[in-house]
Amino acid sequence: MVELILFVVLSTVVIGGALSMILGRNPVYAAMGMLATLFGLAVIYVIQLAHFVAVVQVIVYAGAVMTLFLFVIMFIGVDKAQSLDEGLAWQRPAVLGVVAAILAMVGGLVLSGRWEWITADRVALSGQVIEIPVPPNGTIESIGESLINRWLLPFEATAVLLIIASVGAIVLAFYRPRRLQSVGDDAE
Amino acid sequence: MDLFYLSVATEIVLVAGAVLVLMVDVFKAPSAKVHASIAGATLVTAVGLTIWQWDRVVDVGPSSGFAGMVQLDRPAVIVKFILVGVAAMGLAAAWEMMVSLGPRLAEGLSLVFVATAGFMMMGSGANLIMIFLALEIGSIALYVLAGIARESSTADEAALKYFLLGAFASAIFVYGIALVFASTGRLDVYEIGAFLGANIVLKPAVLLIGISLIIVGLAFKVTAAPFHSWAPDVYQGAPAGIVGFMAAAAKVGGFAAMVRILNVAFARYEFAWSGGLGALAAFSVVLGTLFAIQQSDFRRLLAYSGVAHAGFILTGVAAGVDGLPGVWFYLATYVAMLIGSFTIAALMGSPTGSGLSISAFAGFGKRSPVLAGSLAVFMFGMSGLPLTSGFVGKFSVFTQAWIAGFEWLVVVGLLASVAGFFFYLKLIVTMYFEAPVLAEAPGTATLKPEPSFVVKVVLAFAVLVTLVLGAFPSLLLDFVADALPF
Numbered sequence: 001m002v003e004l005i006l007f008v009v010l011s012t013v014v015i016g017g018a019l020s021m022i023l024g025r026n027p028v029y030a031a032m033g034m035l036a037t038l039f040g041l042a043v044i045y046v047i048q049l050a051h052f053v054a055v056v057q058v059i060v061y062a063g064a065v066m067t068l069f070l071f072v073i074m075f076i077g078v079d080k081a082q083s084l085d086e087g088l089a090w091q092r093p094a095v096l097g098v099v100a101a102i103l104a105m106v107g108g109l110v111l112s113g114r115w116e117w118i119t120a121d122r123v124a125l126s127g128q129v130i131e132i133p134v135p136p137n138g139t140i141e142s143i144g145e146s147l148i149n150r151w152l153l154p155f156e157a158t159a160v161l162l163i164i165a166s167v168g169a170i171v172l173a174f175y176r177p178r179r180l181q182s183v184g185d186d187a188e
Numbered sequence: 189m190d191l192f193y194l195s196v197a198t199e200i201v202l203v204a205g206a207v208l209v210l211m212v213d214v215f216k217a218p219s220a221k222v223h224a225s226i227a228g229a230t231l232v233t234a235v236g237l238t239i240w241q242w243d244r245v246v247d248v249g250p251s252s253g254f255a256g257m258v259q260l261d262r263p264a265v266i267v268k269f270i271l272v273g274v275a276a277m278g279l280a281a282a283w284e285m286m287v288s289l290g291p292r293l294a295e296g297l298s299l300v301f302v303a304t305a306g307f308m309m310m311g312s313g314a315n316l317i318m319i320f321l322a323l324e325i326g327s328i329a330l331y332v333l334a335g336i337a338r339e340s341s342t343a344d345e346a347a348l349k350y351f352l353l354g355a356f357a358s359a360i361f362v363y364g365i366a367l368v369f370a371s372t373g374r375l376d377v378y379e380i381g382a383f384l385g386a387n388i389v390l391k392p393a394v395l396l397i398g399i400s401l402i403i404v405g406l407a408f409k410v411t412a413a414p415f416h417s418w419a420p421d422v423y424q425g426a427p428a429g430i431v432g433f434m435a436a437a438a439k440v441g442g443f444a445a446m447v448r449i450l451n452v453a454f455a456r457y458e459f460a461w462s463g464g465l466g467a468l469a470a471f472s473v474v475l476g477t478l479f480a481i482q483q484s485d486f487r488r489l490l491a492y493s494g495v496a497h498a499g500f501i502l503t504g505v506a507a508g509v510d511g512l513p514g515v516w517f518y519l520a521t522y523v524a525m526l527i528g529s530f531t532i533a534a535l536m537g538s539p540t541g542s543g544l545s546i547s548a549f550a551g552f553g554k555r556s557p558v559l560a561g562s563l564a565v566f567m568f569g570m571s572g573l574p575l576t577s578g579f580v581g582k583f584s585v586f587t588q589a590w591i592a593g594f595e596w597l598v599v600v601g602l603l604a605s606v607a608g609f610f611f612y613l614k615l616i617v618t619m620y621f622e623a624p625v626l627a628e629a630p631g632t633a634t635l636k637p638e639p640s641f642v643v644k645v646v647l648a649f650a651v652l653v654t655l656v657l658g659a660f661p662s663l664l665l666d667f668v669a670d671a672l673p674f
Contacts, residue, residue: 152255152257153257154257157321158321160305164299164329168299171292172335172347
């Protein structure tokens, strides 16, 4: 019962956030709506015992990615009047076509009696009761344990990969060709 | 959980050396000599640790480390030996170019070290995730090395092409891993082998597609046709000094991973992949040879001959486990000739420059007889003339391929080798029997290069490897005879 109440409340937050993101005229409001969606999803992950995914959701998406979005919005300027002309004339028909195709596929599955493909109902799939495996433990503790035990070496190798990627970025970006620098100096 | 540090000791030392070079550079901004001594110490330590690993493998036999992520066995250690040699020769040959990069010297050094460590990991990795990470570590370092000389626009172009196509190949490789995981539920190479050995996959389509995608991803790294299209542009455009290292390291790492994945994880499906590898080998050999004949640029010629050599090595890989000693021998001797040839190419052009016309070699035999002599040795070796190591390598992969039932492939390979004599000998004829072109555009080629001491050592070593192992192949063949990934 508690779960149901929580789920209804959180779904309202998630769907409301998504709607306000699409419908909001002000880009900052739209970003805030998306933030609400991401937070709501994070709490739903916690209910599903996927603590790690929840934390990643908050830190990476709600934290880093949303900050980037806001930076871009602020950078471009909020006050700028938005043009409501659609640049792509065929955009709406194309979207409608895709939606219709997906609906037709789902409808086809239902009509052909393969609804279980969508709901992944294991009993219906095989016609007999299969014992459902223990759901994976998504707590931070278990993920950390497997990261530092079984996957220690790949974890460290990822660190090396990140080092070499940043070294490469510095090498390629930091040293400007002298030619361009002198042109810049002349312009000043 | 076993922290078996010896299994990754060489890689740890190389990464530590790379970080040390960077840190020293930040705090002290030392001269090139300090960097050279750090690099030398790192390489010497790496060689020492590799000898220790070999001792351990000979005494105790193969063992796995870090929860099965890496396997310390003969192939892994042999790959480490080859790659330490490749790194040492490549760095020595590229040293002049690296110093000319000024403040980028430290980054260049660390990129070479980390790339070497990455490709070593490909040789010892026993988990598909581990192998993929190793592949990316090595490849990303190579992409940057290709473009490290930002002064030349061809280097930029080479780096961008290499990066885009390489990223695409990596994505294909990961897709293959995902499909294999989907059909077996395992990522450990040895566990996949045990699972496929004990179970019959009734609908193997997903598994077979996964295997072929993994082969395609690795074939890209070893420049097997038809996945070779990046190689000529990259070999031509990247800074001359470092191309030898780039080409050699990627080939060694790619073949090492391919050998382990195919022979351990998919041993049960050898009937499926050996035919595919045979087709790939035949295509590479024919296409590489035919295109090499038409080239007028020395570095493009080496690139296409590299495609043909990838085909010859694939011939050995297709022969299954028995072909492996030949594969290791071929790889070890080919990379020596490859780095030697690119070293001379770097001497002939400007160190960071790109492209080198074959006509620049006219009269080279008279101007610098020693350099021309060693280049002639490399060309004879690559063409597979008897008494060179190239002949022994070709002979051993062809023998095993014939025994394994690839008679048609051996015939194709022999015909291509004969056709290959044409362009290798053409260069030698140009060097010794053609009058030099006097009106050479300034800066395109040094008429009489003066190699430094380390470059002379590199060339002497490569010539020695080619000739001594050609005359006494058992020195290396005995060493690699039991190098099977089990």
